Amino acid sequence: MRPRPGNGGRSAQRPVPAPPPGRHKRLPLEPRPASRTAILLRRLTVRLGSTRLGRRSASLLALAVVGGFSVYGIVLGGHVEAAKEIGLDVADAAGNVAGFKVKEVNISGHNHVTPAEILEAAGIKSSTSILFVNADETRARLEQLPWIQSASVRKFYPDRIDISIAERQAFALWQSGGEIRVIARDGTPIAPYSDDSRYLQLPIVVGEGAEKRVGDIVDALARLPALRDQVRAAILVAERRWTLKMRNGIDVRLPETGMDEALVALMDLDRDKKLLSRDITIIDLRLPDRVVVRLSDAAADARAQMLKARAKAKKGGPA
Structure with missing residues (x-):
């Protein structure tokens, strides 16, 4: 019979016989003092085991203790996420039974x-x-x-x-890196572009950073619907200013600041001079005091021939 534990929580030790001659002496293992939690668990398990219901509870308690050590090992082994999934499945099963x-x-x-x-x-x-x-x-x-x-x-x-x-609401189409995506007003990409009829009428912005400033250009063009309907896409240049690609092939270069005023001036010129209907390729509005235009190659050749003929006529020479 083993000796019962004393008041200090330690078991009485039997005398350790002397080692045989010629062997190394090994010190006896000193028993570790039981923690208060371990003592309570031991006493609770013994008491619960005295009844039929208690035996079931004792088994559950033992499983809980073993499970606790298993979780400790899982944490040390770096399998926390997998253990969480398993634990949640077990918990769900218990909740469903209830x-x-x-x-x-x-x-x-x-x-x-x-x-x-x-x-x-x-x-x-x-x-x-x-x-x-x-x-x-x-x-x-x-x-x-x-x-x-x-x-x-x-x-x-x-x-x-x-x-x-x-x-989120689809606000515009953003083209960057060879991809076209549907974006919200705040620039969040929400879906890849498809031929869905809901996206066909959305404005198009192009370039790095264009998704973050899409609200500025879309709102500015919305205030001038006659101009907005002629714009095929808005390109953000160097993340500073916009260039409008018109449906007839003209590029309209807008200034970095004063964009709204430049757009109004463009509409005035188109109303008075039919500027957007002329044979030109670029309208540059970046300078505050002038508008610079570039003719198409055909228009430039025709203008050169006209000026040459006019110069000869003034000199009285043959045309």
Whole structure:
């Protein structure tokens, strides 16, 4: 029979016999003092084991202790994320047995995002228990989807979740690096471009950084609808100023500052001089006191011939 533990929590030691001659002497292992938690767990397990119900509880307690050491090993081994997934699945199963399985998910406000994409982002599966759905974390995950600007998640016990979302609106098409993407007003890329009829009438901006300043040029052109309808695309040059590509092939170079005034001056010139209808390739509005235009090659040749003929006529020579 083993000696019972004394008041100090240590077991009495038997005398250690002397080692045989010719062997190294090994010191006896000093037993580690039991922690207060270990002593309490031991006593609780012994007491619970005295009854039938207690034996089941004792088994659960033992599993919990073993599970605790397993989790400790998982943390040391660097498998925390996998362990969290397993732990959540186990917790969901326990919650479902208790009657808290999610049976109904109501989704509203979606148009471009499908219900399947919303459920996947929210992490809600057929085995999810409402007890372990964190509404704030779920909302944050939903708002990481490009189309979703804001979301709200509400839990109704025992088995219903309501998800309401507000989607971003397609504002313009942005071309950069050979790709065209649909962007929101704040410049957030929300979808790759497709031939969807909803995107055909969107304004087009081109260049690095153009998505961040798209609101400026779109709003400026919206105040001059007659001009806006003639613009094919707006190109941001060196992330400082815009050049308008007109549908008839003319480039309109706008100044870095005073863009609104330059656009109004352009409309005045077009009304009085039909400037946008002439055979020119570039209209430069970057100088505050003048407008510089560049003729097309054909127009430049025709003008050169006309000036040459006019000069000869003044000298009285043959044309």
